[in-house]
Amino acid sequence: xxxxxxxxxxxxxxxxxxxxxxxxxxxxxxxxxxxxxxxxxxxxxxxxxxxxxxxxxxxxxxxxxxxxxxxxxxxxxxxxxxxxxxxxxxxxxxxxxxxxxxxxxxxxxxxxxxxxxxx
Amino acid sequence: xxxxxxxxxxxxxxxxxxxxxxxxxxxxxxxxxxxxxxxxxxxxxxxxxxxxxxxxxxxxxxxxxxxxxxxxxxxxxxxxxxxxxxxxxxxxxxxxxxxxxxxxxxxxxxxxxxxxxxxxxxxxxxxxxxxxxxxxxxxxxxxxxxxxxxxxxxxxxxxxxxxxxxxxxxxxxxxxxxxxxxxxxxxxxxxxxxxxxxxxxxxxxxxxxxxxxxxxxxxxxxxxxxxxxxxxxxxxxxxxxxxxxxxxxxxxxxxxxxxxxxxxxxxxxxxxxxxxxxxxxxxxxxxxxxxxxxxxxxxxxxxxxxxxxxxxxxxxxxxxxxxx
Amino acid sequence: xxxxxxxxxxxxxxxxxxxxxxxxxxxxxxxxxxxxxxxxxxxxxxxxxxxxxxxxxxxxxxxxxxxxxxxxxxxxxxxxxxxxxxxxxxxxxxxxxxxxxxxxxxxxxxxxxxxxxxxxxxxxxxxxxxxxxxxxxxxxxxxxxxxxxxxxxxxxxxxxxxxxxxxxxxxxxxxxxxxxxxxxxxxxxxxxxxxxxxxxxxxxxxxxxxxxxxxxxxxxxxxxxxxxxxxxxxxxxxxxxxxxxxxxxxxxxxxxxxxxxxxxxxxxxxxxxxxxxxxxxxxxxxxxxxxxxxxxxxxxxxxxxxxxxxxxxxxxxxxxxxxxxxxxxxxxxxxxxxxxxxxxxxxxxxxxxxxxxxxxxxxxxxxxxxxxxxxxxxxxxxxxxxxxxxxxx
Ligand code: SF4
Ligand code: SF4
Numbered sequence: 001x002x003x004x005x006x007x008x009x010x011x012x013x014x015x016x017x018x019x020x021x022x023x024x025x026x027x028x029x030x031x032x033x034x035x036x037x038x039x040x041x042x043x044x045x046x047x048x049x050x051x052x053x054x055x056x057x058x059x060x061x062x063x064x065x066x067x068x069x070x071x072x073x074x075x076x077x078x079x080x081x082x083x084x085x086x087x088x089x090x091x092x093x094x095x096x097x098x099x100x101x102x103x104x105x106x107x108x109x110x111x112x113x114x115x116x117x118x119x
Numbered sequence: 120x121x122x123x124x125x126x127x128x129x130x131x132x133x134x135x136x137x138x139x140x141x142x143x144x145x146x147x148x149x150x151x152x153x154x155x156x157x158x159x160x161x162x163x164x165x166x167x168x169x170x171x172x173x174x175x176x177x178x179x180x181x182x183x184x185x186x187x188x189x190x191x192x193x194x195x196x197x198x199x200x201x202x203x204x205x206x207x208x209x210x211x212x213x214x215x216x217x218x219x220x221x222x223x224x225x226x227x228x229x230x231x232x233x234x235x236x237x238x239x240x241x242x243x244x245x246x247x248x249x250x251x252x253x254x255x256x257x258x259x260x261x262x263x264x265x266x267x268x269x270x271x272x273x274x275x276x277x278x279x280x281x282x283x284x285x286x287x288x289x290x291x292x293x294x295x296x297x298x299x300x301x302x303x304x305x306x307x308x309x310x311x312x313x314x315x316x317x318x319x320x321x322x323x324x325x326x327x328x329x330x331x332x333x334x335x336x337x338x339x340x341x342x343x344x345x346x347x348x349x350x351x352x353x354x355x356x357x358x359x360x361x362x363x364x365x366x367x368x369x370x371x372x373x374x375x376x377x378x379x380x381x382x383x384x385x386x387x388x389x390x391x392x393x394x395x396x397x398x399x400x401x402x403x404x405x406x407x408x409x410x411x412x413x414x415x416x417x418x419x420x421x422x423x424x425x426x427x428x429x430x431x432x433x434x435x436x437x438x439x440x441x442x443x
Numbered sequence: 444x445x446x447x448x449x450x451x452x453x454x455x456x457x458x459x460x461x462x463x464x465x466x467x468x469x470x471x472x473x474x475x476x477x478x479x480x481x482x483x484x485x486x487x488x489x490x491x492x493x494x495x496x497x498x499x500x501x502x503x504x505x506x507x508x509x510x511x512x513x514x515x516x517x518x519x520x521x522x523x524x525x526x527x528x529x530x531x532x533x534x535x536x537x538x539x540x541x542x543x544x545x546x547x548x549x550x551x552x553x554x555x556x557x558x559x560x561x562x563x564x565x566x567x568x569x570x571x572x573x574x575x576x577x578x579x580x581x582x583x584x585x586x587x588x589x590x591x592x593x594x595x596x597x598x599x600x601x602x603x604x605x606x607x608x609x610x611x612x613x614x615x616x617x618x619x620x621x622x623x624x625x626x627x628x629x630x631x632x633x634x635x636x637x638x639x640x641x642x643x644x645x646x647x648x649x650x651x652x653x654x655x656x657x658x659x660x661x662x663x664x665x666x667x668x669x670x671x672x673x674x675x676x677x678x679x680x681x682x683x684x685x686x687x688x689x690x691x692x693x694x695x696x697x698x699x700x701x702x703x704x705x706x707x708x709x710x711x712x713x714x715x716x717x718x719x720x721x722x723x724x725x726x727x728x729x730x731x732x733x734x735x736x737x738x739x740x741x742x743x744x745x746x747x748x749x750x751x752x753x754x755x756x757x758x759x760x761x762x763x764x765x766x767x768x769x770x771x772x773x774x775x776x777x778x779x780x781x782x783x784x785x786x787x788x789x790x791x792x793x794x795x796x797x798x799x800x801x802x803x804x805x806x807x808x809x810x811x812x813x814x815x816x817x818x819x820x821x822x823x824x825x826x827x828x829x830x831x832x833x834x835x836x
Contacts, residue, residue: 002627003405003565003634007157016572017161030601032586053498089501089592094600103586158568247449251784318562319634327560327788329449406634407563410785411471413637 024107032088033106035081035118041100043068044075048092048101056082057092057101068098083116126216134211134385136203143350144168146396150353153400168350175343183336186243194236194243195337195344201232202351209358210287210367212385218284223275226283226359227268230314233348234260237316237323240345241333252332255411256323259313262418263320267310269426270303273433274363283359287367297364299436303429304364306422308395311356312402315349319406322414354392357399361391446474451787453483460798471784476776483799488762495757496522496596496731504590506764507800509552512538512545513742514764514800515594517749520675521738522596525731525753532677532719534598539677540611540714541585541593543707547618548577549743550700550707553795554625557697560788561638566628573621580611598724608715615715619708626701629694639694643778643790646691653774656767657745658703659794661687662695669741681713693793700795730757742767744795766800 018025027033043066049057062078079092079101092101129135147168155162182188208215208222215222234256241253274296275281278289290296297304313320324332337345361367368384368391409417449466463479487506491499503518504511516538523530551574558566578588584607585591593599629635645655650663660667668685670678686702688695735752745767754760771794778790 001631002624003632004401006569006624007401007404007565010159011153011157013159015156015161016159016575019161028583028586030583030586030607032592051497053494053501087501087505087590088587089590090586090600091497091501091592094595095497154565158565159572160568247447251447251449318564321562322785325562325785327562328785404565407558407561407566407638408785410638410783412783 027105027107029105031105031107032090032103034104035083035086035088035092035101036104037079037081037101037118039064039078039100040066041098042066042075042078043073043098043100044077044079045097046077046079047095047097048079051091051095053089053091054085054087056085058082081118083118084114129216130207135207138211139203139206139351139354140347142392143347143354144172146353146357146392147350149393149396150400150403153397154404157401157404172343172347175346176340178339178342180339180341181336183244183246185245186336191240191243191341194239195341195348198233198236198348199344199351201229202348202355205229206351206355206358208283209355210284210362210369210384211358211388212368212381215284218282220285221281223271223281223283223286226355227271230352230355230359231260231264233345233352234314234316236345236348237333240337241323244333244336246336248329248331248335249333251329252323252325252335255325255329256316256333258411259316259320259322259414262414263310263313263422266306266418266422266426267314269423269430270306270310271359271363273300273303273426273430276430276437277433283362283367287362287369290366291369295364295366300364300429300433302425303433304360306426306429307360307364308398308402309422311360312399314356315353315399317399318403319409320414321408322411325408353396353399357392357395358388360395361388365391365395367391445469449784460796462796462798462801466779466784466787468784473779473782473784473787476779478772478776485799488764491762492759495729496727496759499759500594500596501590501592503764504592507766507797508589509549509797510545510742510744510747510800511590512541512593513740513747514749515591516542516676517738517740517742517747518751518762519594519596520740521736521749521751522731522753522759523727524738525734525736525751526596526728527732528597528725528727530598531722531725533602533721534723535677536714536718537584537593537599537601537603537723539681540603540711540718541581541591542676543710543714544577544581544584545591546743547704547707547711548574548581549795550704551577553700553743553792554629554697554704556795557639557693557789557792558635560792561635563634566625566635569621570625573618576614576618580614583607583610595724595727597727598722600724602723603718608718612712612715615708615712619705622701622704622708626705629697629701635697636694638786638789639697640690640692642693642786643775643782643793644692645774645778649777650691650774653777654770655745655774655794656770657741657743658696658699659745659771659774661685662699663691664689667746669739669746673739675740677714681710683710683713693789696793730755731759744768744797745770764800766797768794768797768801771796772801 044059046059049059057079059077060080061076063074063076066073066075088103090103093103131137148163148165152162182191205226207217208226237256238253241249241256244250274286277296277299278286280286280289316323324334334342334345368388370380370383370387374380374383446467446469449468451464451466453461453463461483465477467474467477487502491502494502500515500519503514506514551570555567555570558564558570581591582588584603585593585601593601645663647664650660650665655663664687666685666687671685683706686699686706688698690698731753733753733755738749738751740747747767748765750763751759752761775791775794779787782790
């Protein structure tokens with residue numbers, strides 16, 4: 001009987017389905033989305049590439065000057081993330097000493113393009 | 120009545136096949152929509168059943184190994200044709216022009232065709248799931264057909280005619296048969312649900328047990344036609360019950376112009392079939408599947424005896440009170 | 444009718460998971476069952492040996508999509524014990540909250556699946572709808588709906604903010620209300636009772652003999668729950684009770700699960716309200732000393748055991764995962780015999796099988812060249828020779 005009551009109640013209430021592409025659900029600000037890197041902060045320490053469980057971060061050449069703790073350092077390497085393989089685990093963010101590499105709060109699927117890379 | 124143009128229009132346009140197809144798709148849509156809303160989902164858009172049908176027509180037809188291709192092609196068509204023919208005898212707006220005394224039996228007979236077709240398909244498919252499904256379909260047929268026939272035939276006994284149109288006319292002057300035979304009405308609804316193989320009677324096509332039962336090996340247009348046949352059965356079945364128990368498309372009084380009569384009758388037909396559909400959909404939503412042995416128990420113990428009791432009551436009433 | 448072989452899986456739509464078993468049926472009655480586990484072996488244990496303690500946790504989470512927190516916690520717990528780490532109370536509470544939310548979402552999922560197996564799709568839709576609330580809470584707390592990534596050796600990675608606790612608590616009354624409704628439905632809805640009652644019966648002795656765990660065992664009256672009998676995380680500080688049932692059939696398992704759903708809401712509520720303040724992690728050493736441990740954890744499906752051996756490096760030397768489904772499989776093979784063909788999905792679903800987690804080890808038979816699972820299948824009483832005839836690889 002409770003099923004019947006529930007059915008009738010539901011029939012006259014609004015569906016809970018969210019029509020996704022038209023209505024976007026709010027993304028919690030803890031969400032682990034696409035990886036991004038802030039070039040000005042990254043000191044090229046390679047820590048992220050070492051902890052990445054999917055081993056998708058490679059350190060590529062990227063000579064630049066970074067201000068770190070008041071000192072300007074000349075750095076040679078910067079991380080490049082193979083987005084197709086990234087599992088959004090967030091370990092890189094957790095272990096980055098400068099908060100440079102981080103996960104954005106966006107619903108960005110991995111996509112179908114194997115060659116998307118984020119530097 | 121026997122004007123060939125009229126007959127042609129009746130068969131092919133209204134209320135014949137064109138209307139039948141349109142209404143079948145509409146009912147299929149409504150069925151899914153009602154179920155969806157009861158489950159707090161959105162449900163499909165209105166053209167979804169038609170779109171499904173067209174899509175399936177365009178799909179590749181795969182012949183299972185070692186299956187007689189022509190027979191496999193023919194069975195869905197036969198099932199479809201049987202149901203379409205049955206619909207011609209059911210009054211939609213006013214009596215059917217093809218009515219003859221005894222068309223009720225013909226309609227019942229034609230309505231049993233899709234189930235038999237499913238059994239044949241299951242048997243022919245050379246697939247273990249289909250074979251089990253086919254056997255279940257026939258087992259189920261034997262269980263529900265007896266009470267269903269009994270429940271459908273009691274109005275005929277009471278009205279003293281074996282013609283659907285006559286029974287409808289009888290109800291014009293008497294109370295609707297649903298009030299005279301409530302048990303029969305319930306049994307007929309249950310029987311229809313079982314005939315259409317909807318939950319809780321979707322035992323032959325139990326998705327989680329035997330994939331799709333007899334439907335497993337159906338592809339492309341065969342699947343489309345079989346689906347269409349079930350959808351048409353839904354229309355025919357609910358129209359039949361509306362005619363037999365709910366007074367069909369007839370007003371209790373006669374309106375001044377014949378076209379008004381027809382229009383009012385048609386509106387009544389829509390209202391009654393939709394009401395029956397609502398009940399059938401609610402049953403589908405509110406229940407889970409039975410097991411074939413449980414259905415056997417319930418069918419013979421309760422449903423068949425209820426139908427028998429109803430038939431007995433009707434016979435007694437008929438004996439005591441000779442209806443005009 | 445002669446005996447027919449009904450193949451179930453790996454492509455059977457009732458079990459959308461890689462399992463393969465052949466049911467020998469006589470008409471609609473099941474004569475016996477030939478289990479073939481490890482249809483897809485993923486080599487996770489070996490892969491886990493290659494990774495250090497930081498990188499291995501995301502991998503172990505992916506042993507199972509639904510009890511991902513269970514695997515990670517069982518592992519982290521074991522390694523912490525080897526290292527002699529005491530994790531802060533707040534971390535313990537957060538782990539408990541996530542674990543119980545996970546149990547809730549797993550049981551709600553199961554309820555839907557069980558209803559779907561008997562064709563009762565309405566309950567399936569409803570319980571999955573309500574599961575969304577749990578998943579949203581999990582997403583807010585951890586950043587993801589499925590793989591929470593909350594654990595690390597030495598604590599949890601994220602702290603709960605007061606705002607998160609507030610929204611989670613705000614969601615709970617609704618959920619409790621719904622779960623109460625499900626308890627009512629399971630106990631009174633005829634359409635479910637008729638399919639669940641007396642189906643897949645297993646007595647207490649059989650449950651013990653075949654080594655059933657979790658709700659499957661508790662439904663047969665085995666009063667055993669790792670959370671109480673070998674307390675970990677914060678379970679010894681929380682008032683809660685073990686749900687058992689004496690029916691021993693699918694109905695009993697359903698009752699145990701909906702009962703646990705209710706207990707879980709209460710545990711979550713208690714934890715959220717009484718969460719201690721403090722840090723959420725301690726610094727873990729890089730290497731673990733030599734040692735071995737059997738880390739037990741009550742996953743939603745039953746007792747999960749991680750055997751971990753370390754050798755003083757930053758990797759495990761050997762990890763062996765005994766997932767609850769593996770322990771329950773033999774009881775399924777036993778329950779199914781003599782049952783109706785139509786009851787296979789319900790009985791199999793009643794242990795809440797998580798088959799990908801089960802696939803661990805495969806022994807290839809030298810003569811037939813056929814892969815024969817090395818573990819539970821031996822119990823199901825099949826003879827490797829008989830499976831060669833009529834079987835085309
Ligand atoms: S992103 Fe962070 S961890 Fe990675 S190299 Fe740059 S500073 Fe180091
Ligand atoms: S989120 Fe995880 S997988 Fe992706 S780049 Fe960072 S560490 Fe690697």
